Amino acid sequence: MSLLASETDNAAVPRLAAGKPGLSIGWIAGFALPVMVAALWEGAVSAGLANGRLLPPPSRIGATLWELARSGELATHAAATLWRVAAGFALGAVVGTVLGALSGASELLRRLMDPTLQALRAIPSIAWVPLFILWLGIFEASKVALIAVGVFFPVYLGVAAALAGIDRKIIEVGRVFRLGRVAMIRRVTLPAILPAWVTALRTGLGLGFMFVVAAEFMGASEGLGYLLVDGQQLGRPDRILAAIIAFAVLGKLADGLLVFVTRPLLSWQDVSRNRM
Amino acid sequence: MLSIDALSKTYADGVVALDELSLRVGDGEIVALVGGSGCGKTTLLRLIAGLDRASAGQIRLDDQTINGPSANVGVIFQEPRLFPWLTIEDNVAFGLNQLSAFEREGLVANALTRVGLSGHGGRWPRELSGGQQQRAAIARALITRPRLLIMDEPFSALDPTTRASLHRHLLSLWDESRPTMLLVTHDVEEAVTLADRIIVMQPNPGRVFETFPNLLARPRVRLGSGFETLSRQILTSLDQSLKPGMPKAAPAGTADAAWW
Ligand SMILES: Nc1ncnc2c1ncn2[C@@H]1O[C@H](COP(=O)(O)OP(=O)(O)OP(=O)(O)O)[C@@H](O)[C@H]1O
Numbered sequence A: 001m002s003l004l005a006s007e008t009d010n011a012a013v014p015r016l017a018a019g020k021p022g023l024s025i026g027w028i029a030g031f032a033l034p035v036m037v038a039a040l041w042e043g044a045v046s047a048g049l050a051n052g053r054l055l056p057p058p059s060r061i062g063a064t065l066w067e068l069a070r071s072g073e074l075a076t077h078a079a080a081t082l083w084r085v086a087a088g089f090a091l092g093a094v095v096g097t098v099l100g101a102l103s104g105a106s107e108l109l110r111r112l113m114d115p116t117l118q119a120l121r122a123i124p125s126i127a128w129v130p131l132f133i134l135w136l137g138i139f140e141a142s143k144v145a146l147i148a149v150g151v152f153f154p155v156y157l158g159v160a161a162a163l164a165g166i167d168r169k170i171i172e173v174g175r176v177f178r179l180g181r182v183a184m185i186r187r188v189t190l191p192a193i194l195p196a197w198v199t200a201l202r203t204g205l206g207l208g209f210m211f212v213v214a215a216e217f218m219g220a221s222e223g224l225g226y227l228l229v230d231g232q233q234l235g236r237p238d239r240i241l242a243a244i245i246a247f248a249v250l251g252k253l254a255d256g257l258l259v260f261v262t263r264p265l266l267s268w269q270d271v272s273r274n275r276m
Numbered sequence B: 001m002l003s004i005d006a007l008s009k010t011y012a013d014g015v016v017a018l019d020e021l022s023l024r025v026g027d028g029e030i031v032a033l034v035g036g037s038g039c040g041k042t043t044l045l046r047l048i049a050g051l052d053r054a055s056a057g058q059i060r061l062d063d064q065t066i067n068g069p070s071a072n073v074g075v076i077f078q079e080p081r082l083f084p085w086l087t088i089e090d091n092v093a094f095g096l097n098q099l100s101a102f103e104r105e106g107l108v109a110n111a112l113t114r115v116g117l118s119g120h121g122g123r124w125p126r127e128l129s130g131g132q133q134q135r136a137a138i139a140r141a142l143i144t145r146p147r148l149l150i151m152d153e154p155f156s157a158l159d160p161t162t163r164a165s166l167h168r169h170l171l172s173l174w175d176e177s178r179p180t181m182l183l184v185t186h187d188v189e190e191a192v193t194l195a196d197r198i199i200v201m202q203p204n205p206g207r208v209f210e211t212f213p214n215l216l217a218r219p220r221v222r223l224g225s226g227f228e229t230l231s232r233q234i235l236t237s238l239d240q241s242l243k244p245g246m247p248k249a250a251p252a253g254t255a256d257a258a259w260w
């Protein structure tokens, strides 16, 4: 999640890494600190200055990861987690988009829905867990529901805000060309809110990865979150860290995929705005 | 012919922006509206564009009452208002939806050439300068061949050189189909350069104050004496329009006061 968040911040810095030379330097600079810290820790443990029991050196985490990957465990857990995130994301994104669109399009609907949804948003989402378990059982449905709740709010808010904030001047151009309701939506409204929608989806996806951990904490027999709990119970920090790394990589890949599939739709924006 | 009869607009907050304004603009005529800030010029154009509703009165274009946006009325705003997600070509072609792609391409290519943007069709609006964007907006408004083109300070954001070149581009496009044009400007030179008739409006409430026919031959040179005289008369009239109680005789030379 932190990885995803820092990614969003990067996007706000214009053109820092846009040019070719700047790109490679920025790339290397970004890696310098973690690599240095990892190397120092590795050296300290192998020189016997630290035992690395609570914080295993990178080599041991790497070995654990490799072991998990080779035995197929990693794939099983990753697949379980990804499936949950995908299902929850799809559900939350669709419902969030639809309700956000309704709320942004109609003042009446906004007055009807928005206060309730804002109140629900104030509830820490994890507080829903017991209720979801009662309603949906301890298996997949309650987990997917929790993730969907996490994804829903940023998507709903993003779409509603984008529609409310759409430039009236550009709508007027559509009116001058006498676009009907449908044509106005297709030719003006949708393209105008697309960037904000993609941003909302990316935020939602990030939250989806955050919530899948919580969902898998509440009793799962597989999934990267289960791997975390398992590592804690077995006293294996290397497994915990391996799972965390797997989370980071999956989150980054999923975000990258989202950016990749939406990029053709947003090619008209500044290139640097939408960098990976 | 554009006929405006006893047109009034009172906004919801009680401001009377236009008070029984009447106006005729002949086919192919270019009319410039000048006047101090807040005298209802934008209000008038928005009513003609069908973007707002009048409180009273009537607007007719060739005996068709205007009560909403019309295919016969093209609009150029103060800002280019291009769609940032469309290329320049697609922006210019925005109003040509019913035509085949082939017909569209031909028209767009011609329009882009006319406004000096050939070769820029595939670029995004953000890749063009403000003047180039406004030229694309002119092409977008004129490509559908509206009978009436209305423009609200279309060049006010541009530097004088760019403005002069846009005047030429506009007149070149205008020459193709000779639409009626109604132009709001704060620039008296611009009004005298472009218009066949200049209308000075007065504020509170918005009304026609004085009308000046412009008989100067085209192309009009800023340094000609007729140009100078007419500009001075208009500036004087503008001054008076803002203090209607004052006597009408103003000595020449004091005319370029800060009426805006
Ligand atoms: N949407 C609106 N609601 C309320 N009052 C308005 C609105 N638009 C304009 N007005 C008022 O109507 C009057 C005329 O405004 P308008 O914009 O037509 O003037 P203008 O001649 O275009 O001025 P400028 O030269 O500054 O552009 C002003 O007093 C203005 O405050």
Ligand SMILES: [Mg+2]
Residues within 6 Å of the ligand: B041, B042, B043, B152
């Ligand atoms: Mg105005």
